[in-house]
Amino acid sequence: MDFSCHCNSGNNYSQCCLKYISDKENPKTALELMRSRYSAFVTKNKDYLLKTWHKKNSNEIGQELFDENLKWVSLEIINTKRGNVNDRTGYVEFKATFEIDGNKTTLHENSKFKKEQGRWYYVNGTHK
Ligand SMILES: [Zn+2]
Numbered sequence: 001m002d003f004s005c006h007c008n009s010g011n012n013y014s015q016c017c018l019k020y021i022s023d024k025e026n027p028k029t030a031l032e033l034m035r036s037r038y039s040a041f042v043t044k045n046k047d048y049l050l051k052t053w054h055k056k057n058s059n060e061i062g063q064e065l066f067d068e069n070l071k072w073v074s075l076e077i078i079n080t081k082r083g084n085v086n087d088r089t090g091y092v093e094f095k096a097t098f099e100i101d102g103n104k105t106t107l108h109e110n111s112k113f114k115k116e117q118g119r120w121y122y123v124n125g126t127h128k
Helices: 017-021 030-042 046-051
Strands: 070-082 089-100 103-116 119-127
Touching: 017 030, 030 046, 030 070, 030 089, 030 103, 030 119
Parallel strands: none
Antiparallel strands: 070 089, 089 103, 103 119
């Protein structure tokens, strides 16, 4: 069964973030990694989030984002800077909205990504 991807790309999940989350392919751009990390938050896939995080420090991942009552509502990409196939660093500015007990919260972040040995990693984010 297939459905429209969690990351709001308009593509089917199997042709979008699932390829990366299931390790069939590596994201080629910072934006693809960012989208797949959002989908991993939606599916509460902590392993993927740690694997694609430069720091790999599970204690700092923000346990509140894995609350079972938390539902991710939408992802909106605002801007990207570098992060293409031939780059080593990239930035993605986005708004991600989640809902918990009927209250919506929007995170507005500019995330930094870094490529090492052909793989993109999330480095950190600046909140807007
Ligand atoms: Zn996707």
